[in-house]
Every structure is written in structure tokens, then in C-alpha cells.
Amino acid sequence: MADKTSRKVTAHDLAAPGPDRIRNVVLVGPTHSGKTSLVEAMLVHAGAITRAGAVTDGTTVCDHEDGERVRGRSVSLAVAPVVHAGVKVNLVDTPGYADFVGEVRAGLRAADCALFVIAANEGVDAATRRLWQECADVSMPRAVVISKLDHARADPEGVLVATQQAFGGPTGAKVLPVCVPTGGGVAPLLGDGADDPRRAELIEAVIEESEDETLMDRYVSGEQIDEKTLVADLEKAIAQAGFFPVVPVCATSGDGVAELLDLCVRAFPSPLEHRAPEVFTPAGGSAGVVTCDPSGPLVAEVVKTASDPYVGRLSLVRVFSGTLDPDMRLHVSGHFASFFDLPDHEDHDEDERIGALAHPFGAHQVLASRVVAGDIATIGRLTRAETGDTLSDPDRPVVLRPWAMPDPLLPIAIEAATRSDEDKLSGALARLAAEDPSLRVQFVAETGQIVLWVVGESHADVALERLRERYGVGIEQREVVIPLRECFGGAAQGHGRNVKQSGGHGQYAVCDITVEPLPEGSGFEFVDKVVGGAVPRQFIPSVEKGVRAQMERGVRAEYPVVDIRVTLVDGKSHSVDSSDMAFQTAGALALRDAAAQTPVLLLEPFDEVAVVVPDELVGTVMSDLSARRGRLLGTDQVTSPTGTQDIVVRAQVPQRDLVRYAIDLRSMTHGAGTFTRTFAHYEPMPEEIAKDVSPRA
Known part of the structure; x- marks a missing residue:
């Protein structure tokens, strides 16, 4: 182990001389797999901290943002660099809980290699399998750490087999250990003196990925291939996502930490190899x-x-090209809406002058004089920059395609607690959305509600906590109101009489209408069939305006009326007391009168959902969808990149029965199920449910 003499980490320690001396490694894996403990062990080994969880001044280094823990789980990514063998390794620690997959994807974008941390006492869960598939889709280099070797229920051999089956298919092809645990620590298999039955299997797998076509023949003929050649071929295989090394590590004892750092430096791709x-x-x-x-x-x-409450907005950036200098002027481009069709996310382009640069060091910042291509840094004073934005030369502005964020499918309705909170809420929500693209803010005009769309309950807890603690906004949560519609169940006639005489000019307007329901999606039609000037020409638009206003207010439960044809057939006027407003009122009264003559139906929105689950859970999901008044449309079989067979269940389900579906699906499938939803149509709500619907607030 390295000398733990206490000293302060300086900018000189963390300044990278060039992209070839940088490794950006993101740690991913389930909650409680030991990612943060592993980062701390690597920092201790490199001498950056004196003990797990502490820097040299006694404060924490691997802490995530203040208050950014929910039920003991980290909920945001943190960066901690170490220098090993003259190479800077930026360790990007990410949350393991499924609600914060947006933070994980941000970490993947910042890194050049993903390190999957799997606990020796747990194994591979469904969310980790999906994340491996996401990395496979973009040919992301990957490696595996089997952690917690000292756990009482540790089974590293069993977990290795499970990992090979999950990530490499039934044969575990190309997912092989490069180190093995021994009684006194961890031994590398590629070393010239290594003696283990797995050494031959590893060497053959590395040689199969080699560009030297003679290497296999030389090896089979008995030639000893030197370690340098094998490591060089291993690095190429990892960089091309053709080979995935496995390293056993015990963060508590430090066993395997040095070997893992050696692997990062010698075999993981540098930013020069990043696509x-x-x-x-x-x-x-x-x-x-x-x-x-x-x-x-x-x-x-x-x-x-x-x-940050003291320094304002901080932006963590990955530099792909060029060099960042303090106080330089740059262009900020944000185009999430253009790439992903997000109407609530405004595109923006502007020039800004940045503030100080820093090397991120967990919750700390170490000032930097410059940051070169391939490195990761934090920037202050970028007032308009949002997560996912591109920074470029003002004379040559460009936009990077943002990474795909998880679709937030859980709605929560909020409102300000007081009038003063209401004044602060819109600004706080804008900052919250700028920080977290996996959260969407929607103002629903039909219900008057502010709805936050989040990934899950923990994501909701964090969003509300940030509003209250970080931005000082009192928030109250409300039940989500589903926007309904009203429609006429049959044809009807309506009479509107607005006659008031109280001295001076009065009000006089009478109109007679017929109302006919139209097919779904037809909208509104107004027909004038008045003859003989019963309603003067100048007041006919007034009747239509009054009808439209009453349609917006509703005639049963104060939800908008849709898909009707209103025909004005007769009326009366007065030469003095008739007016535009009088006929608007008469038109509204006529529609209300017609509604009293025929059933008025409530229409509820239906979404089409596609639920992806393993075959053994299809019955459970289909039964649940039926219990939600869903109509099953069919199933399809899909094959994942790792070779597993999943089933897609398609159904149309009322939105009111999908409010908590993101939570319920995760619970009933133990995290193995995912779903998407798109609006389908409106249709009549069953009367036994409609009779309990409260009027719109």
C-alpha cells in the first residue's frame, strides 16, 4: 500500500499533461454494491486521502451533494481523481438506485470506460443488466469488479459465473477474470509468474482479439507470449468493447485495489480512443x-x-476537444427540445464568460489553471448553461447530440404553500429542470396544476427536498387531477333567455339552438340557420362566442365540452337593450339548457402502454393491466443484446389508473419491468366512476 502521509491535494497533482495521461472511469452498479467504498479505497491507495471517507483536512471527499441521500442511497454523481503511475484517473461515482439512472447516463457520457461493481454477496440485478445493454448499444468499453470479498455471505466464484451468464451470454464469452483471489490477496493472471488454471483461458481470449494473426499459432506451438504484448492486446480488446475483464476487490483490506488501478492505467482506453x-x-x-x-x-x-449556496451555479463538464482557460469567453448551446421533441424544454444559444476552473474532488474543488481535452472540470458563473448543453468557441459554435435521458413516467402534483412561495416557485422550478433533464415540469392549463414528472418515488423526494432546502420554497403535494372532457350523449335543443330590465339600458337576448354530438376528434362546429333577422347579423358571432365560453367551462363537472355541432335556429332581439354581451350570455345559457335535456358523458384519456418484462412475469403484468381497466392489444417477443428473451405487452389503459404505475410495476416485477406510454384517445368513463368525479377546481 502507498504511504498515507497527510498532505493537501494541489492543482499540480491533478493537472493532466495531455489526453494520453488521462483515464475517465465511471463506476456503475446496484445500490450497496460498494462503489463509493471502492473509490475511497483507490484514493487511499494513491495517497490522495488518509483514510476512507476523509481528505487530509479531515473533511469528506466522496460525499455526494449535501442532503443528496435518500434512505441511505447516493442520488447524484461525484468525481474523484487519483494519480497512479503518472496517469490521472477520474473516478466518476454514480448512484445505484434505479430512480437516478439519469445521473448514471451522465456519468457514462463523461467517461471512456464503465466499471460495473457487483457485490460478491448479491449478484446481478435486472437494472444492471439493462445498463450493460445500454453500454453495449454504443460499444462502451466495460470491466467488472466483484466487490465485498470479505462479506460473510460472499460467493465470488458464484457471482463470477452469474456475471458471465448475464453479461456474456450462456458461455460467458469474453467476460473473464484477469485477477483471482488468493489466501493472501489478489493475484494477476497475466503476470509471467502466474500459475492458475484460468491463465490459459484468459491468454487465449486476449489473443483471439489480437490484430496479430500469427500470435495464436505461436502460442499454440508453445511460445511464451510476454506480458507486455498481452497487455497491449488486452487494452485494444477492451477499447473495442470486445473483451471485459473481471477483477476481485476488497475495499476494506485493500486487496485487489492496486491491481485494479494498474488495469485502469495500463488497459483502459484513454480519451484519444473515445468515440x-x-x-x-x-x-x-x-x-x-x-x-x-x-x-x-x-x-x-x-x-x-x-x-452552490455560496458560489452559485457550478457546471461539471467533459472536455472533448480544445482547452479551457479561466475567464475565457465561450458559446453555450442547449438543444434538448430539438433533438428529443420536448416542448417544455426551451432551446437556447448565447455567449458567456466563464469564471474559475477547478478539478472536482468529490464535494471539493481544487482550482485549475487550465483543463485540456479529455479531462473533466467544474466551471463557475455559467448562468445559462444546463445539464446536456454544449460549450464551444463563439466563432465556431457547435452542438453535441445530448445523451438520451430516462422517460419520467411518475407524475406528482405540487403547489406553493404560501403566496411568497408562489412568487419563488417558477424560478426554482426552472433551475431544477436545468440541473436535472430526467425531470420535467408541466403546467396543465386544463386542471391548473403544476405536475412534476419524475422517474420514481425517491426521485420525487429529492426534487421536493431541493425545492424546500436549496431554493427555500414551501411546497405542498396534491393528488394528480386527470384532465377530462365532456360530450353530449345525444341531440338536444336549448333555449337561452337573457332579459333584464332595471332602469336605463337593460339586457335583452334570446336564442334557440340545437346541439348534436360529433365523432371523436371532430372539434366544434357552429351553424347559422337564422331566418328573417330574428337574431341580427352583428350578434350571431356573439352567440357563438358565448357557446364557446360555456364549452370551456363545461356543463356537468366543469370540464371542457368537445365534439359538438351547435346550430342557431331562432332568437329575439331588442332595438335598444340587445348587445354583444347580452347575446354571449344567452348563447351560454342555451348550451346549458340543452345539456339538461340529454345525458352528458365524461370522457377520460387513455394511454397506450408497452410493458417489457421477462417471460415468467407476463401473466402477472397482464392481470394487473386488466385490473386497471386496460384493454390488452397483444404481445411481442424481443431479444436483448445479451441474448435473453423478453415479452412486450401492449395495452390501452385509462390515465387515472396509470398515475402510480411506475411504482407498482417496479414492485411487482422486482425492477425487471419497464414501460412506455403515449396518448391514445378519449372515451366515455363508466358511469359508476363518473358519478364520483368532483367538479374541476
């Missing part, structure tokens, strides 16, 4: 290819945004 994201002009045209060159044009991306 850059697509680059466009702000207008949407192609902007060529980005190369990891410190002297090239600036291209960086905001992978996380946070608000």
Missing part, C-alpha cells in the same frame, strides 16, 4: 468530426449542473 458524440451546427447541419486535441477548437459538454 466522440455527433456534432452539429446550432441550425442542425453537420459540423464534422471532433478529435481529442488540446490545440483544437473547443468542444465540451455539461454533464451535471448544481447550485
Whole structure:
């Protein structure tokens, strides 16, 4: 182990000389798999901290943001760099809980290699399998750590087999250990003196990925392939996502930590080998290819945004090209709406001058004089930059295609607790949305509610806690109101009489209408069949205006009326007392009178859902959807990249029965199920349910 002499981490320690001396590694895996403990063990080994959880001044280093823990779980990513063998390794620690997959995807975007941490006493869960598939879809280099070797129920051999089956298919192809636990620690298999039955299997797998076609023949003929050649081929195989090494590590004792750091430095890809994201002009045209060159044009991306009560907004950025200098001027492009069709997320382009630069060190910042391509840094004073935005040269602005965020499918309705909170709420929500693209803010005009769309309950807890604690806004949660519609159940006639005489000018307007229901989606039609001037021409639009106003207010439960044809057939007027407002009122009264003559139906919105689950859970999901008044449309079989067979169950379900579905599906499938939802149509609500609907507030 390295010397633990206490000293302060400086900018000199963390300054990378060039992209070839940087490794960006994101740690992913289930909650309580030991990711943060592993990061701390690596920091201790490198001498960056004196003990797990503490820097040299006694404060924490791997803490995530203040208050950013829910039920003991980390809920945001944190970056902690170590320097090993002259190479800077940026360790990006991410949350393990499924609600915060947005933070995980941000960490994946910032990194060049993903390190999957699997506890020796647990194994691989469904969410981790899905994340492996996401990485496979973009050919992300990956490695595996089997952690918690000292746990009382640790079964590293069993977990290795489970990992190989989950990530490499039934044969476990190309998911192989490069180190093995021994009685006194961990032994590497590629070392010249290694003697283990798995060594031959590992060497053959590495050689199979080699570009040297003679290497296998030489090995089979008995030639001893030197370690340097094997490591070089291993690095290429990992960088090309063709081989996935497994390392056993015990963070408590430090066993395997040195071997893992050696693997990071010697075999993980540098930023020079990172496949850059697509680059466009702000207008949407192609902007060529980005190369990891410190002297090239600036291209960086905001992978996380946070608000600090003392220094304001902080932006965590990954630099893909060029070099960042303090106080430089740059262009900020945000185009989430254009790429992902998000109407509630405004695109923006502006120039800004940045503040100080810093190397992130957990919850701390170490000032930086410059940050080169391939590195990760924090920037202050970027007032408009949001998570997912692109930073570039003002003379050559570009846009990186943002990473796909999880679709938030759990709605929660909120309102300000007091009038003063109401004044602060809109600004706080804007900052919250800028920090977290996996959260969407929707103002529903039909119900007057503010709805936050979140990934799950813990995500909701964090969002509300940030509003209250970080932004000082009192918030109360309300039941989500589903926007309904009203429609006429049959044809009817209506009479509107607005006659008032109280001295001076009075009000006089009478109109007779017929109302006919129209097919769904037809909208509103107004027909004038008045003859003989019973209603003067100038007041006919007034009748229509009054009818439209009453349609918006509703005629049964104060929800909008849709899909009707209203025909004005007769009326009366007065030469002095008739007016525009009088006939508007008469038109509204006539529609209300017609509604009293025929049943008025409540229409509820239905969504089409597609639920993806393992085959053994299909029956459970279908029964649950039927209990939610869903209509099953059918099933399809899909094959995941790891070879497992899943079933897609399609159904149409009322929105009021989907409010908590994101929570319920996770519970009934133990996290193995996912779903999407899209609006389908409106249809009549059963009367036994409609009779209990309260009028719209």
C-alpha cells in the first residue's frame, strides 16, 4: 500500500499533461454494491486521502451533494481523481438506485470506460443488466469488479459465473477474470509468474482479439507470449468493447485495489480512443468530426449542473476537444427540445464568460489553471448553461447530440404553500429542470396544476427536498387531477333567455339552438340557420362566442365540452337593450339548457402502454393491466443484446389508473419491468366512476 502521509491535494497533482495521461472511469452498479467504498479505497491507495471517507483536512471527499441521500442511497454523481503511475484517473461515482439512472447516463457520457461493481454477496440485478445493454448499444468499453470479498455471505466464484451468464451470454464469452483471489490477496493472471488454471483461458481470449494473426499459432506451438504484448492486446480488446475483464476487490483490506488501478492505467482506453458524440451546427447541419486535441477548437459538454449556496451555479463538464482557460469567453448551446421533441424544454444559444476552473474532488474543488481535452472540470458563473448543453468557441459554435435521458413516467402534483412561495416557485422550478433533464415540469392549463414528472418515488423526494432546502420554497403535494372532457350523449335543443330590465339600458337576448354530438376528434362546429333577422347579423358571432365560453367551462363537472355541432335556429332581439354581451350570455345559457335535456358523458384519456418484462412475469403484468381497466392489444417477443428473451405487452389503459404505475410495476416485477406510454384517445368513463368525479377546481 502507498504511504498515507497527510498532505493537501494541489492543482499540480491533478493537472493532466495531455489526453494520453488521462483515464475517465465511471463506476456503475446496484445500490450497496460498494462503489463509493471502492473509490475511497483507490484514493487511499494513491495517497490522495488518509483514510476512507476523509481528505487530509479531515473533511469528506466522496460525499455526494449535501442532503443528496435518500434512505441511505447516493442520488447524484461525484468525481474523484487519483494519480497512479503518472496517469490521472477520474473516478466518476454514480448512484445505484434505479430512480437516478439519469445521473448514471451522465456519468457514462463523461467517461471512456464503465466499471460495473457487483457485490460478491448479491449478484446481478435486472437494472444492471439493462445498463450493460445500454453500454453495449454504443460499444462502451466495460470491466467488472466483484466487490465485498470479505462479506460473510460472499460467493465470488458464484457471482463470477452469474456475471458471465448475464453479461456474456450462456458461455460467458469474453467476460473473464484477469485477477483471482488468493489466501493472501489478489493475484494477476497475466503476470509471467502466474500459475492458475484460468491463465490459459484468459491468454487465449486476449489473443483471439489480437490484430496479430500469427500470435495464436505461436502460442499454440508453445511460445511464451510476454506480458507486455498481452497487455497491449488486452487494452485494444477492451477499447473495442470486445473483451471485459473481471477483477476481485476488497475495499476494506485493500486487496485487489492496486491491481485494479494498474488495469485502469495500463488497459483502459484513454480519451484519444473515445468515440466522440455527433456534432452539429446550432441550425442542425453537420459540423464534422471532433478529435481529442488540446490545440483544437473547443468542444465540451455539461454533464451535471448544481447550485452552490455560496458560489452559485457550478457546471461539471467533459472536455472533448480544445482547452479551457479561466475567464475565457465561450458559446453555450442547449438543444434538448430539438433533438428529443420536448416542448417544455426551451432551446437556447448565447455567449458567456466563464469564471474559475477547478478539478472536482468529490464535494471539493481544487482550482485549475487550465483543463485540456479529455479531462473533466467544474466551471463557475455559467448562468445559462444546463445539464446536456454544449460549450464551444463563439466563432465556431457547435452542438453535441445530448445523451438520451430516462422517460419520467411518475407524475406528482405540487403547489406553493404560501403566496411568497408562489412568487419563488417558477424560478426554482426552472433551475431544477436545468440541473436535472430526467425531470420535467408541466403546467396543465386544463386542471391548473403544476405536475412534476419524475422517474420514481425517491426521485420525487429529492426534487421536493431541493425545492424546500436549496431554493427555500414551501411546497405542498396534491393528488394528480386527470384532465377530462365532456360530450353530449345525444341531440338536444336549448333555449337561452337573457332579459333584464332595471332602469336605463337593460339586457335583452334570446336564442334557440340545437346541439348534436360529433365523432371523436371532430372539434366544434357552429351553424347559422337564422331566418328573417330574428337574431341580427352583428350578434350571431356573439352567440357563438358565448357557446364557446360555456364549452370551456363545461356543463356537468366543469370540464371542457368537445365534439359538438351547435346550430342557431331562432332568437329575439331588442332595438335598444340587445348587445354583444347580452347575446354571449344567452348563447351560454342555451348550451346549458340543452345539456339538461340529454345525458352528458365524461370522457377520460387513455394511454397506450408497452410493458417489457421477462417471460415468467407476463401473466402477472397482464392481470394487473386488466385490473386497471386496460384493454390488452397483444404481445411481442424481443431479444436483448445479451441474448435473453423478453415479452412486450401492449395495452390501452385509462390515465387515472396509470398515475402510480411506475411504482407498482417496479414492485411487482422486482425492477425487471419497464414501460412506455403515449396518448391514445378519449372515451366515455363508466358511469359508476363518473358519478364520483368532483367538479374541476
